[in-house]
Amino acid sequence: MLDAAPSHVERLDDGTEVKLGVFLSNTKSRRAKLSADKLQVLADLGLKWAVAWHRATVDLTMAGSGPPPFTATW
Numbered sequence: 001m002l003d004a005a006p007s008h009v010e011r012l013d014d015g016t017e018v019k020l021g022v023f024l025s026n027t028k029s030r031r032a033k034l035s036a037d038k039l040q041v042l043a044d045l046g047l048k049w050a051v052a053w054h055r056a057t058v059d060l061t062m063a064g065s066g067p068p069p070f071t072a073t074w
Contacts, residue, residue, distance in 0.1 A: 003024075004020050004021040004024055005021050006021040006022055006024075006025045007021055008020050008021035009021070024047075027042070028047075028049055031049065031050065
């Protein structure tokens with residue numbers, strides 16, 4: 001599982017610093033706005049919350065969106 005504290009910084013070989021913890025925290029808090037493709041990529045990387053959210057999104061998509069159409073019967 002991929003997990004990092006919000007303060008975690010990754011230092012790459014070329015000296016670049018990536019604020020991985022901030023990225024993960026922001027992405028998780030905004031997960032409802034992510035596309036199914038992006039959630040799948042994050043899930044493939046081992047983010048458990050992305051797996052659960054992606055499954056829920058796929059389940060809702062398969063079930064259809066919203067309530068059934070209203071049909072007047074008078």
